[in-house]
Amino acid sequence: MSGSDRSSLRRIVRGGATPRILDLWSIHRKYGQTLEFAAKPFFRNVRLNASFMLKHTVRPHDRPYLLTENPVATKLIIPVSVDDLAMGGHSFFVEEKGFDRRLKEFLGTGSINPKFEADLQRVKELAAMPSFDPFLLADRYATGERPVGRFYFNISPDEQEAMLGHVTRQIFGIVNLAFNDEILSPNDDRARKFARQLLDGEDKQKLVGLRETLGMSEEQYEEGIFGWKGILYYRWRIREARNGLRQFLVELNNVTVRGATWEENKEVNDIRRAILKMAKDRWTALTTVIDDYDAQYTRFCKGGDPTAIRDFLLKAPAYFGQLGSDLSAVTHVTSFWNYWWTDREKGSLSADDALDIFPSFLRSLTRTSEDIHYTDVRTAI
DSSP: OOEEEOSOGGGGOOSSBOSSEEEHHHHHHHHTTSHHHHHSOSOSSTTGGGOEEEEEEOOGGGGGGBSOOSSEEEEEEEESOTTOGGGOEEEEETTBTTHHHHHHHHHTOOSSOHHHHHHHHHHHHHHHSSOOOHHHHHHHHSSSSSOOOGGGGSBOHHHHHHHHHHHHHHHHHHHHHHTTTOOOOTTOHHHHHHHHHHHHOSOGGGGHHHHHHHTOOHHHHHHHHHHHHHHHHHHHHHHHHHHHHHHHHHHHHHOEEESOOHHHHHHHHHHHHHHHHHHHHHHHHHHHHHHHHHHHHHHHHTTOOTHHHHHHHHHGGGGHHHHHHHHHHHHHHHHHHHHHTTTSOTTEEEHHHHHHHHHHHHHHHSOOHHHHHHHHHHHHO
16 A cells, blocks of 8 residues: 655645644754754654654545554655655555555665664554644653654644634633733734734743733743643634534434344444444533633633632643544544545435444544543543
């Protein structure tokens, strides 16, 4: 399944990490000459460290080459030239048969190469993750044995622009406090500038008024800002996902299964009920965290003590694993559902199709041991 991808890679340039695409090429271009990049790269191999990784919806013609039954696989694309993406790239599925050997041969590493083995392990860790969203990456790689630079966890420029209006409207209450109770509207240029500075994160000193408003020490400030950005990011993405999930639940509940035997019909309906329950459980877990944040934030903006919201923001990174996992599970099934119905008339599907895609939905929504770990961490806070 390995091969050359001749299509222009510029179509997948994102400027950093997004849920579907991890664009290490852009990060290499922007930060490649910095000391932090040299000290804390994502990969030791220079070609891997300027590559792209994509969460790819598995097509029927992909199946014979893959060692997974999951509806999503991970594709690794290594540019032919980091200076000219129009030359295309070499692509691999991490889950394809013989991936380890083919990647080693392609990179030209020796038979015993500890750096390659460490990079290979990280590639597989990324493939096992449900998403490449920047805060899920931070949960895994901000600390530990091989931490990576903080710039890998920046929100991509396109997502910053997409969420700017939402963030501006959401935070203007705290902007009022930072401007000494001067009444501003959510459309005020100062509120929008404040939101942009918060999301960009390049110069935190511009937000010094926020540190004073929240009563944070200088030591707490960077972690608090990062926590707030993460919560706002997930709050925005949850809002964006809401209508898609609602539509999925209604359509899955109402879809008719054609040509099923009694036993098949029972199996399909049992799986369908389990999918509906797990999707709702995942959604409830997501909204519980965001509702807690909203309550603390509203209380503070109405004149409450900053202690509660400050403490929430400082502990927010501990929620990122659970938020990223639950949101990825929900969005994977809704996006695949919409993809599957492309060029098909909605309303009914065959028993064979139902018994093919329903179990894959169930696998996507079933909590893994790592999901349970995230939930345990959240509960312990």
